[in-house]
Amino acid sequence: MATIMDGKALAAEIDKTTTVRIQRLADQGIVPGLVVILVGDDPASKIYVRNKERRAKKMKINSIVRNLPDTISEADLIKIIQTYNENPTIHAILVQLPLPAHINEFNVTNAIAPEKDADGFHPTNIGKLVINHTEKTPIACTPQGIMSIFNAYHIDLDGKKAVVVGRSTIVGKPMAALLVNANATVTVAHSHTHNLSQLTREADILVVAVGIAKYIKEADVKSDAVVIDVGMDRDVNGKLVGDVDFAEVERKASYITPVPKGVGPMTITTLISQTVALAEWSSEKNG
Numbered sequence: 582m583a584t585i586m587d588g589k590a591l592a593a594e595i596d597k598t599t600t601v602r603i604q605r606l607a608d609q610g611i612v613p614g615l616v617v618i619l620v621g622d623d624p625a626s627k628i629y630v631r632n633k634e635r636r637a638k639k640m641k642i643n644s645i646v647r648n649l650p651d652t653i654s655e656a657d658l659i660k661i662i663q664t665y666n667e668n669p670t671i672h673a674i675l676v677q678l679p680l681p682a683h684i685n686e687f688n689v690t691n692a693i694a695p696e697k698d699a700d701g702f703h704p705t706n707i708g709k710l711v712i713n714h715t716e717k718t719p720i721a722c723t724p725q726g727i728m729s730i731f732n733a734y735h736i737d738l739d740g741k742k743a744v745v746v747g748r749s750t751i752v753g754k755p756m757a758a759l760l761v762n763a764n765a766t767v768t769v770a771h772s773h774t775h776n777l778s779q780l781t782r783e784a785d786i787l788v789v790a791v792g793i794a795k796y797i798k799e800a801d802v803k804s805d806a807v808v809i810d811v812g813m814d815r816d817v818n819g820k821l822v823g824d825v826d827f828a829e830v831e832r833k834a835s836y837i838t839p840v841p842k843g844v845g846p847m848t849i850t851t852l853i854s855q856t857v858a859l860a861e862w863s864s865e866k867n868g
């Protein structure tokens with residue numbers, strides 16, 4: 582049976598360190614400010630926003646949620662982002678994805694000041710990640726949270742075969758870059774991949790972010806693989822489940838993350854610590 586990697590417990594551990602950093606900023610009269618912009622209502626975004634708000638309140642960062650109607654124009658959304666770029670009390674800006682179809686995601690992430698980019702989705706920050714020049718650079722919170730899980734459980738990535746299933750901007754692509762930077766041999770699979778199961782069965786490290794409930798079965802996994810489940814899906818009874826069939830795969834993997842209480846809480850912890858980092862970097866620059 583696999584060791585279950587407890588994202589919730591690890592998140593609480595990291596939050597303790599972040600709380601000390603928040604206190605240190607408070608001593609200088611700085612409260613980290615995060616604005617979350619939510620356009621319309623996507624169900625996964627709603628869970629995220631609710632849990633984020635809860636944690637931000639507890640940790641005394643100033644978190645603002647800006648709800649906008651899904652009829653807003655791209656130009657008006659970009660104008661709102663620019664007001665936060667210029668607002669010195671805001672250190673981090675996050676625009677929830679996906680956006681409605683009439684709004685271009687690239688134009689929106691490109692409008693966020695790179696030094697206030699809570700998600701690390703600005704092209705400049707993605708470029709730095711790919712080049713592996715990540716000092717004082719925000720990085721996508723879900724993949725970065727997964728790297729913290731590997732680190733906490735002493736999972737060695739060097740020379741390992743890693744397969745990332747999913748090529749999204751928010752998980753798959755930045756995850757692949759982080760794994761390459763950690764010296765893993767990385768394959769990115771997606772909906773056009775042939776013989777997916779054959780590929781996933783070779784993975785020492787398997788990261789799944791496809792958005793299909795219980796998609797990965799025992800037969801798709803190598804014995805003693807490390808399995809990371811990024812899914813936030815509903816099963817037939819409406820229960821929150823991952824992309825991995827946990828009951829099956831738990832028997833074969835060496836390590837596995839559950840859903841809930843795996844990757845999700847680590848995404849939020851990373852967002853909070855990254856917001857604090859953006860506030861710290863800005864205060865260093867401004868004296």
Ligand SMILES: Nc1nc(=O)c2c([nH]1)NC[C@@H]1CN(c3ccc(C(=O)N[C@@H](CCC(=O)O)C(=O)O)cc3)C=[N+]21
Binds near residue numbers: 626629700821841848
């Ligand atoms: N710009 C942007 N950045 C994102 O990082 C982003 C996004 N847009 N859009 C939506 C997705 C989804 N996402 C979640 C993060 C944590 C939980 C989370 O807290 N999960 C708990 C759920 C527990 C419960 O049911 O409350 C858990 O897994 O234990 C959920 C979903 C971030 N996303």
